[in-house]
């Protein structure tokens with residue numbers, strides 16, 4: 001490895017208090033507590049007080065509603081990158097601090113989804129912020145509940161799934177492989193597991209929630225207090241009555257609201273939940289090139305891969321960008337899908353990512369390789 005490219009050498013202190021640049025115009029810059037005055041516009045901040053090399057966490061999302069939720073979770077916002085991204089880098093970035101870490105958020109271009117655009121965004125992000133050590137892929141996805149087997153997976157809309165599994169690392173590519181002579185399908189491609197620093201944080205998060213509730217509702221309501229306009233845009237809890245799961249064989253009668261769908265075809269989910277507190281699930285996230293809006297396909301993915309969630313971007317990241325996938329459940333991957341839960345699910349996923357970052361140890365993060373390290377090694 002070329003020592004000059006070793007990002008650990010001379011890596012600046014992770015403590016954001018070490019250099020405080022205070023601007024009265026910048027919301028939240030003075031401390032952790034969000035200010036109540038929404039008239040403070042963050043756009044008034046110009047350049048980030050931190051150099052590009054001082055950012056250590058990359059946060060990638062696919063949709064503008066997810067990027068807004070990421071912004072809503074920031075404890076402070078930093079303005080534009082000090083070093084403008086090179087011309088070839090077409091990402092737009094949102095810089096800020098979440099807890100102990102300086103975070104760069106990047107979003108896929110409008111109307112692009114899937115592994116290739118996600119890979120392009122990650123590549124450019126790592127190029128412009130070459131000391132990024134770990135990543136978070138945060139946004140919405142389809143939940144795959146299971147009430148038939150012994151191990152019930154009671155997944156509701158607004159819940160969050162973290163890709164984590166001891167056998168396969170937590171993310172499987174379900175539609176890339178080869179069809180064998182007997183007609184069966186063999187997956188040919190494996191994805192890396194999340195980096196160690198994030199997996200230890202996931203353990204801590206899970207342990208913590210054996211003892212007390214997660215902080216998702218707290219962080220979502222703090223965001224709504226800070227940005228009340230987000231209430232109008234659907235970032236509030238849509239209500240249990242808007243969460244309907246139909247039997248996999250039953251197709252939607254009316255597209256948007258399921259008003260004409262037969263209530264008798266609903267899955268009876270007992271016991272009902274005592275409150276609307278989102279639950280965090282840990283398990284396999286299946287990723288593929290197509291959006292699944294077909295319950296029988298969803299069920300096949302569940303049976304084959306033990307998946308509890310399906311999405312379309314993770315394959316573009318896992319092997320190039322050490323990251324964890326966090327998905328807020330906005331639909332069940334069936335014909336009854338509508339957009340009603342999208343914004344709220346984006347918010348619960350972002351809140352979960354914020355809480356996860358609280359359990360990441362800065363020292364563990366420093367052990368992770370950076371893009372500089374990786375480039376240095378491949379030379």
Ligand SMILES: [Zn+2]
Pocket residue numbers: 251252253254257258259261335336
């Ligand atoms: Zn329906």
